[in-house]
Amino acid sequence: METRDQDLKKELAATLQARGELGAEYEAALIDSFLEKVDRRLDTTLDRRVRRQLAEQQVTVARGGRPAPPGSFGERHGLAVVSLVLAVPLSAIGAANAGIGGLVVSWLGIVGVNAFQAARGGRLFRRREDGAVRENDGMSDWSG
Template sequence: MEARDPELKSELNATLQARSELGPEYESALIDSFLEKVDQRLDVTLDRRVRRHLAEQQTMVARGARTPPAPLGNFGERFGFGVVSLILAVPLSAIGAANAGIDGLVVAWLGIVGVNVAQIARSRPLFRRSEERTKSDWEG
């Protein structure tokens, strides 16, 4: 077993040694004790990572950099939206063509394309003013 944390490895060895000395009737208490130590170690590690991440964000903000926006929707959401859009395109096309002929069909498809373009624009804005590069005092 390759352990990253020698302290936890020694705690595990001590727990196993105590179990062999005390017997199986204390096994539950020994395991609970060891898991509590692992939980404490995880809490310390997680706290350290969160503090480091917050410090990095504060540093970026202090330097004037904008944190990147969270992505709006993952691949599954975008794919699902496209599939639903195509499925709904069939009855919308039929309704538009049946009621208004070719003009109704064109209006239905313009609406479908418009909704999909709006979805793309929501997830990827075309113009991002905060990302425009400005010259600093060091550049002439």
């Protein structure tokens, strides 16, 4: 993992050096290029984690065990963690553009999203089996 971090540091250093050589008119293009590399790195890391988690669940089921329940820690607290990470830039943008009122509105939005998730039992999305109606009652598949 440290090698990957070093690669990213080298990319950032190269981007900053290119910005110094090319000037401010190319700044947006250089930043976009660097962010695309970071995005690809995040996608690769996320894909690897998802594949590993799916493999672990398959091994658990194959051994006769049960997979982690749907309300596992990551699912229950994922949105809360993400919203706290995003709270910093949202607070800065709100406060910079609208002062204390913008800060209050941004935090009300953050609290509102987390309250909505908590009211749904900590799940972001309804699972098909949770919303499905029995086939023999003649109703649609979703109870909406």
